[in-house]
Structure formats: C-alpha cells, structure tokens
C-alpha cells in the first residue's frame with residue numbers, strides 16, 4: 001500500500017528496460033501535476049538527442065516541454081520555484097544526479113525520475129543504483145519480449161541485426177544499431193573477446209599436454 005507524503009518532498013523513480021513506457025509514465029505523472037495547477041519543471045541530459053532538443057519525447061510521439069542540461073548541477077540551479085521536478089533519461093547523467101535529487105526533495109519538491117535500470121549487458125546503469133536506494137518510491141515497468149512475447153525486463157542491443165558483444169561501449173547515442181526489449185530467457189550476450197582468448201589458451205594448454213604425453217611415449221619406446 002502506497003502512501004504519498006502530505007508534507008515535504010520525495011523522490012519517485014520509474015525504471016525498466018527500453019520500450020517499457022518509462023517516459024510515458026513520467027509524462028502522465030507530470031501532466032496530472034500540471035492539471036492540479038502545480039508548477040512543473042522537466043529536464044533531460046543534453047546527450048540524448050535522438051528526437052528533439054527541447055522536448056521529452058516518448059516513442060509514441062507525445063511530448064512535454066523539457067530543458068536539456070549538460071550536467072546534473074544545472075538542474076539544481078534551474079529548478080527555481082517548481083514544486084514538481086521531472087528528470088528523464090537519468091541514466092545518462094553524472095553521479096551528481098543523486099545529490100541533486102536529494103537536495104531538491106529536501107527542499108520540499110516532488111522529484112519524478114524516469115531511467116533505464118540496466119544497460120544492454122544487464123549491469124546497473126551509472127548513478128541508478130544509488131538513485132533507487134535514496135528514493136521513497138520505485139516502479140519497475142516491463143516491456144514485451146520481442147522473441148517470446150513474455151514480460152521483458154532487459155534491453156537487447158543489436159548491431160547489424162545480431163546481438164552485440166559486451167565489449168561494445170555502453171553509450172552510443174545515434175549510432176547505427178537497434179535495441180529491443182527481451183525477457184531474461186531470451187536476452188543474448190555473445191561471448192566476449194577476453195573469454196574467447198581464455199578458451200583458446202585452454203585449447204593451447206590441452207595440446208601442449210598431449211605433445212608432452214607423446215614425448216613420454218617416445219622416450220619409453222626408445223628406452224626399450
């Protein structure tokens with residue numbers, strides 16, 4: 001049972017994989033605040049330039065005015081008198097976003113954050129673990145797995161239609177690649193190059209051992 005505070009600020013996080021409806025949920029909450037005549041300010045990292053420079057745009061095309069900022073500290077300076085502060089794509093912000101969210105909430109504001117929880121390697125994304133820990137409310141949204149149509153909690157990265165290896169850099173906004181939501185069972189992470197090297201060295205080791213054995217057999221035969 002969720003009870004919203006009647007006084008003071010708080011932090012609420014909406015997280016999940018790509019295509020899980022995070023931005024839509026952020027906008028739904030912010031729109032409701034606007035309808036309730038609360039002053040709303042929305043920010044997003046400048047890095048995320050996929051669609052539009054000044055709006056938070058969801059995949060279904062609906063939008064709400066947002067200010068792109070370079071660093072998390074700008075949010076603190078620009079939030080002004082807003083009672084509700086929205087932050088989209090928080091995973092792309094620096095670690096300072098955690099302190100910014102805390103200070104805004106401490107100042108009595110409601111902070112609504114939308115963020116990816118994990119990267120395509122299923123590792124917690126940047127400042128997100130700390131952000132989740134200090135939040136009052138966390139919602140994990142699910143997408144639909146593009147392979148089995150089950151509930152998806154992970155983001156599959158594809159390069160040229162094939163699952164990307166873990167060696168690829170995590171952030172590559174606007175690059176020629178695609179993402180799709182997948183469940184735990186269907187998410188694929190091809191073996192990385194270091195692992196391949198390990199496999200090769202294991203084969204080398206086995207071959208060396210066999211050569212040594214052959215040498216011993218020869219020695220035994222020669223000594224007869």
Ligand SMILES: [Zn+2]
Nearest residue numbers: 145148183186
């Ligand atoms: Zn699946």
